[in-house]
Amino acid sequence: STLFSLCIGVSVASSNMFSNVTQMGTAIIAYGTATSSDGVSCFYPGSADSGTELGVYESFDGGNTLEFVDGVGEVAEALLLMAAASRDINGQNLSVIVGGLLGSAISMDGGHVWEKLNIPVMVTQDVKYEKASGLYTLTGTSRTEAAVAISNDGGSNFDVITVSGLYEPYPRYGSFPSSQTFYVTAGGWEETSIDTHLTSRLSISEDGSLKQHQSGDSSYSWAQVAKTTDGGATWSIIYENFKTGYYPNDIHCYDENTCTFAIEGLDLLPRILTTQDGGDTWNSFIDTSGSESLIGVRMTGPTEAFVAGGGDVGRIWHTTDLVNWDEYTTNVTDAVGIFSFALTEDTSTVYATGVLRSEICAMLKLEF
Numbered sequence: 001s002t003l004f005s006l007c008i009g010v011s012v013a014s015s016n017m018f019s020n021v022t023q024m025g026t027a028i029i030a031y032g033t034a035t036s037s038d039g040v041s042c043f044y045p046g047s048a049d050s051g052t053e054l055g056v057y058e059s060f061d062g063g064n065t066l067e068f069v070d071g072v073g074e075v076a077e078a079l080l081l082m083a084a085a086s087r088d089i090n091g092q093n094l095s096v097i098v099g100g101l102l103g104s105a106i107s108m109d110g111g112h113v114w115e116k117l118n119i120p121v122m123v124t125q126d127v128k129y130e131k132a133s134g135l136y137t138l139t140g141t142s143r144t145e146a147a148v149a150i151s152n153d154g155g156s157n158f159d160v161i162t163v164s165g166l167y168e169p170y171p172r173y174g175s176f177p178s179s180q181t182f183y184v185t186a187g188g189w190e191e192t193s194i195d196t197h198l199t200s201r202l203s204i205s206e207d208g209s210l211k212q213h214q215s216g217d218s219s220y221s222w223a224q225v226a227k228t229t230d231g232g233a234t235w236s237i238i239y240e241n242f243k244t245g246y247y248p249n250d251i252h253c254y255d256e257n258t259c260t261f262a263i264e265g266l267d268l269l270p271r272i273l274t275t276q277d278g279g280d281t282w283n284s285f286i287d288t289s290g291s292e293s294l295i296g297v298r299m300t301g302p303t304e305a306f307v308a309g310g311g312d313v314g315r316i317w318h319t320t321d322l323v324n325w326d327e328y329t330t331n332v333t334d335a336v337g338i339f340s341f342a343l344t345e346d347t348s349t350v351y352a353t354g355v356l357r358s359e360i361c362a363m364l365k366l367e368f
Contacts, residue, residue, distance in 0.1 A: 014326045015289075021334045022365040024066045025057065030361035032098065032127070032340050034084035035351045036110075038091050039344035042351040043111055044363045045072070045081035045098040054081050056098060058111045063351065063365040075114045078103030083127040083340070087136065087154060095155055099124045099138050106155045119149045119158045126173040132255060139174035139184055146171040148182060148232070161232035167222055167240075173261075173297075177253040180231045183238075183279075185248040185261055187223040223248040223263055227279055229256075238279030244268075250297040252305070260305040260322070262294035270294040272307050274322045285325055291315055296340045300347055310337035314354045316366070328368060330354070335362050 030046035044057040054073020059066050073081055080101035088094040094110035097117060104117035104124065124140030136151040146163040148171075163171055166186045174184040223246050225239035245268050251261035257278040264270040270293060272285040287294060292311025299305045307317045314335030317325045335354030339361075342351050350366040
């Protein structure tokens with residue numbers, strides 16, 4: 001069943017290649033991305049060698065050179081690093097947070113020195129800095145409960161808030177457009193799966209490697225979006241979809257009422273859902289381009305959004321009216337899909353993580 005009012009659109013304005021694609025490096029594990037607002041610095045949490053050395057790939061020259069900083073996973077006490085976010089004030093005072101399986105870390109000096117993040121044990125694949133609210137956030141599971149961790153002081157201190165009302169405590173991603181209004185996507189794919197799903201077709205095994213799924217039990221699949229307007233004291237379900245095969249991914253909001261999130265499923269066309277009334281109604285864009293997956297989402301204006309995914313090639317969708325979507329693609333040799341991405345302040349450049357046909361991860365710089 002679904003709990004929402006839905007309008008469907010498939011309008012595509014144009015299809016384009018990125019003007020420039022740079023594959024900065026590859027790794028067995030590289031799932032998260034962060035960048036400074038000016039694009040000079042970028043960060044990819046991941047692994048070196050066989051995948052056992054967890055750290056962060058860092059660049060301080062716009063992606064021209066990339067250096068692996070080892071030991072960040074040990075500092076974070078994490079079994080896997082999967083997500084990243086950064087914060088700066090007019091290009092100054094850059095800080096970075098990386099998070100993942102059971103641990104997270106923060107650098108207050110732009111990626112040089114790392115410290116364990118001051119939060120309880122948490123499993124997360126979503127770390128954000130929300131410019132609209134000034135909050136650093138992590139969404140995931142803490143001590144078997146669905147939870148969000150929120151900092152309003154640049155990452156020094158966090159409050160952990162339980163997300164209630166979900167079908168099961170499996171949150172995926174969150175967005176926090178104000179100090180009181182939060183949105184969280186949640187969902188499940190296969191009841192017996194112990195893997196962490198990046199997408200409906202790709203999950204992360206216990207050793208950190210990618211695992212591809214060709215089929216799944218759609219009778220178990222479910223997707224929800226939960227919302228709070230009182231800082232997490234109470235939650236309501238504003239979207240849900242059960243047993244149709246769909247699985248939810250990232251959500252991002254421009255303000256308290258305007259949000260975009262992505263949803264996908266095995267043998268189903270991915271969709272982008274947008275709301276401008278706080279989730280009372282949702283418009284749906286169906287991706288008929290050949291994508292198998294849509295994952296990362298960022299809103300940069302009241303009607304501007306970017307959504308990344310792929311499956312055949314790396315692909316980012318862009319809209320300036322939440323109705324018509326332009327696609328930008330990579331060559332198949334650069335990526336067959338994009339996991340995560342981070343935009344520069346002027347949105348001209350995207351740092352992203354993608355996957356190759358070999359199931360190795362690629363660290364990318366994309367220019368429109």
